[in-house]
Structures are given as C-alpha cells and as structure tokens.
Amino acid sequence: VSIAFDEEANGEVVRLTHEIWMRMRSDLAPGMRLTRGGRAFRINGWRDPDETGRYLVCRCEEIEP
Known part of the structure; x- marks a missing residue:
C-alpha cells in the first residue's frame, strides 16, 4: 500500500x-x-494489526538504496 504523510513522535x-x-x-x-528488488525501505515503526501475533504492518519510508 502506498501512502505519503508526515508523522511526528x-x-x-x-x-x-x-x-x-x-x-x-x-x-x-x-x-x-x-x-x-532494487527498492529499499526504512522502517519507522510497526504494529500488529489484529493483535494475533501472526503479522506486522511496518510503517516505512522509501529511500535510495
């Protein structure tokens, strides 16, 4: 999923x-x-979307490799 926004923490x-x-x-x-492939993403945070311990959704920023 492609999104683009700024987040402050x-x-x-x-x-x-x-x-x-x-x-x-x-x-x-x-x-x-x-x-x-040739794309790189920096992990800025993550969450367990359904709290089952099966998956993570990583909130990332695409960067130059």
Missing part, C-alpha cells in the same frame, strides 16, 4: 510512504531496512 518528524505487511518477528528496530 518524540519531536521527530518522519515521512511515511508505504505500509508493508510481513510475518511476525521479534527482532525489528526502528531504522532497519527492508529491500525488494
């Missing part, structure tokens, strides 16, 4: 351009990157 403004769904994992940290 703790005084920091980040640009969110995509929400990327993935299987649950416990080792994510803000700033990590996801890649697909």
